Structure formats: structure tokens, C-alpha cells
Amino acid sequence: MKRKRLALLISGRGSNMAAILAAAGPDYPAEPVLVLSNRADAAGLEVAAARGVATAVVESRAFKGDRTGFEAAMEAELAQHGVEIITLAGFMRVLTPDFVRRWEGRLINIHPSLLPAFPGLDTHARALAAGVRLHGCTVHLVTTGVDEGPILAQAAVPVLPEDTEASLAARVLAEEHKLYPAALYWLAAGRVRVEAGRAIITGVDSARVSLLNPLPRAALLSKQ
Ligand code: GAR
Numbered sequence: 300m301k302r303k304r305l306a307l308l309i310s311g312r313g314s315n316m317a318a319i320l321a322a323a324g325p326d327y328p329a330e331p332v333l334v335l336s337n338r339a340d341a342a343g344l345e346v347a348a349a350r351g352v353a354t355a356v357v358e359s360r361a362f363k364g365d366r367t368g369f370e371a372a373m374e375a376e377l378a379q380h381g382v383e384i385i386t387l388a389g390f391m392r393v394l395t396p397d398f399v400r401r402w403e404g405r406l407i408n409i410h411p412s413l414l415p416a417f418p419g420l421d422t423h424a425r426a427l428a429a430g431v432r433l434h435g436c437t438v439h440l441v442t443t444g445v446d447e448g449p450i451l452a453q454a455a456v457p458v459l460p461e462d463t464e465a466s467l468a469a470r471v472l473a474e475e476h477k478l479y480p481a482a483l484y485w486l487a488a489g490r491v492r493v494e495a496g497r498a499i500i501t502g503v504d505s506a507r508v509s510l511l512n513p514l515p516r517a518a519l520l521s522k523q
Contacts, residue, residue, distance in 0.1 A: 303487045305329040306382040308373075308390035309336050313343015314472065315388040315409055315479050320350050322480035329487035333380040335373060337392050353380060359392055370398045386483055387441065396443040404493070406441040407486060409479050411471050413437060413453055418446035423467045426458060432512045434458050434467060436475045438482035440491075440498060449498035451482040451491060457512035 305323070307316045316334060323331050334347035337359040344354045355376045362369035369392075377385070387408040399406065412422040414437040417429075426434040435455040442448035454474035458467060485491055490501045 300326075300328060302328055302330040303384045304332045304381050305483075305487070306333040306335055306377055306380065306385050307331060307347075307388050308385060309334060309341050309343040309388050310338055310391040311341050311343065311389050313341065313346050313388065315475055316343050316386075317346050318476035319386065319388065319480050319483060320347065320352060322484075327480075327484060327487075328489075329384060329483055333376065333382060335376055337369075337390065343389075366395050367397075370395060374398075374401075384483075384487055386479070388479070393445055394441070399441055399443050403442070404440065405486075407451065407483065408439055408441050408446075408448070409475055410437050410439065410446050411468070411475065413455060414439060414446055414450060423464045423471065427462060427464060427467060432458055433510060434471060436471050436478060438478055440486075440493065449493050449496060451485065451498050451500065452478050454478045455510050457510065 307319060309316050313334070320331055323329060331352050334344065334352050334354045336344055336354070336356050339356045339358060344356070347354050357369065357372045357376060359369050362372070383405065385402055385406045387406070390408075410418070410422070412418070412426065413433070413435045416431070417425050423434070433455045435453055437453045438451045439448040440451065454477065456470045456474055485500045485503065490503075492499050492501075
């Protein structure tokens with residue numbers, strides 16, 4: 300198996316990045332070759348370095364609105380490391396349509412909501428305010444629309460009455476750490492294709508369980 304050379308783009312803590320680095324052993328179809336941050340103070344940089352992965356910083360602030368210049372500097376790093384596939388792992392910069400088109404089909408993102416609900420920021424606070432009973436996270440191929448693009452995989456969690464933004468974020472994040480390495484695996488293994496805007500993954504099982512929240516009384520659950 301020829302492993303795809305992987306860059307992980309981060310802006311902060313890097314816990315999703317760490318989950319992918321932990322999953323990416325010799326049998327994993329993507330080989331992390333670069334962690335690239337748009338901020339020098341991103342905590343994830345140290346985590347990556349401690350695991351022996353090359354790191355680079357392209358400070359977005361230094362480019363002050365010159366997104367093309369910022370992305371050209373990033374492209375230089377990506378080219379230098381021979382990157383073939385990119386994961387956005389808490390990367391908090393919107394990429395230009397040109398960049399996205401160049402990497403189309405090879406660029407994925409994780410977003411902390413069940414898209415298309417709650418694109419953008421503050422997803423957990425907005426889920427609480429909306430009163431939804433199920434919330435979660437989505438891994439999707441990146442297209443030119445922000446938080447759009449064919450969905451590869453989603454994980455759902457219950458929203459509990461006592462939840463705060465922090466408790467709900469933690470419950471979703473635990474699922475992100477399982478979902479992202481799995482979705483990236485399928486993409487890097489060449490098992491994803493897009494038909495009519497929907498991602499199709501070959502050789503996967505769909506979960507045949509449902510998540511009801513709140514739980515109805517047992518007597519109200521039909522026994523099939
Ligand atoms: C994650 O929850 C990720 O889903 C979210 O930022 C967090 C980064 O955490 N991404 C976005 O909101 C992208 N729009 P991490 O740095 O610990 O992986």
C-alpha cells in the first residue's frame with residue numbers, strides 16, 4: 300500500500316490532529332508528514348513535534364487580509380513536504396475558492412455540529428439555544444461554500460437537560476476523535492467517490508442503531 304502524504308492544518312489545541320496522529324500507524328493509508336499552523340502559539344505544534352512530525356507556521360496575521368499571499372506561503376510548505384492530502388483540524392481560517400479547487404477531493408474538514416445544522420462558529424451554544432435533543436459532528440469534503448461539501452461521516456450525541464456549552468462540547472469532541480481518523484482512512488484508501496453531491500464510501504457498514512433522546516418508556520417502544 301502506498302500511503303498518502305498527509306498535512307494536518309491546525310490553529311490551536313490540536314486534539315483532532317493528535318487523534319489522527321495516534322491512529323496513523325504503518326497500516327494506515329495516510330502518513331502524517333506535516334502539521335501546519337496559522338498561529339505560532341498553537342498548542343498542537345508541540346504535540347506534533349513530540350511525535351516526531353514536521354511542523355511549520357505560516358502566520359495568517361502577517362498577511363493582513365492578503366489571503367492569496369497567505370495561501371501561497373502555505374502551498375510552498377505543502378509542496379516542500381510532498382503533501383497529497385489535507386485535513387483541516389480546527390483550522391480557523393476560511394480558504395479561498397482557488398485553494399479549495401486545487402485540493403478538491405483531497406481536502407477534508409471536521410465541524411462540530413450535525414451539518415447542515417449550525418454551520419459557522421459557536422455551534423454548541425447555538426445547539427443548546429435551539430433546544431435540539433441530538434447534536435454531534437460531521438466530517439466532510441471541503442468545497443467552496445463554508446461548512447458545506449459532501450458529508451463523509453457523522454456522529455450524534457444526546458443533549459442532556461443539565462448540559463452547559465462546555466459539557467456538550469466535550470461530549471461531541473470525544474466523538475470527533477473517533478470519527479475523524481475513520482473518515483480520513485476511507486478517503487486516503489481511495490474508497491470515497493462523489494455522485495450528485497453525495498459522498499459514497501465503498502466497503503463500510505452503516506450503523507443499524509438509532510439514538511432516541513429522551514428515551515421513551517420501554518412500553519412505548521415497538522418490539523420488532
Ligand atoms: C474542534 O471541535 C473542531 O470540530 C472545531 O474546532 C475544534 C478544534 O479542536 N472546528 C471548527 O469549528 C471548524 N469550523 P482541536 O484543535 O482540539 O482539534
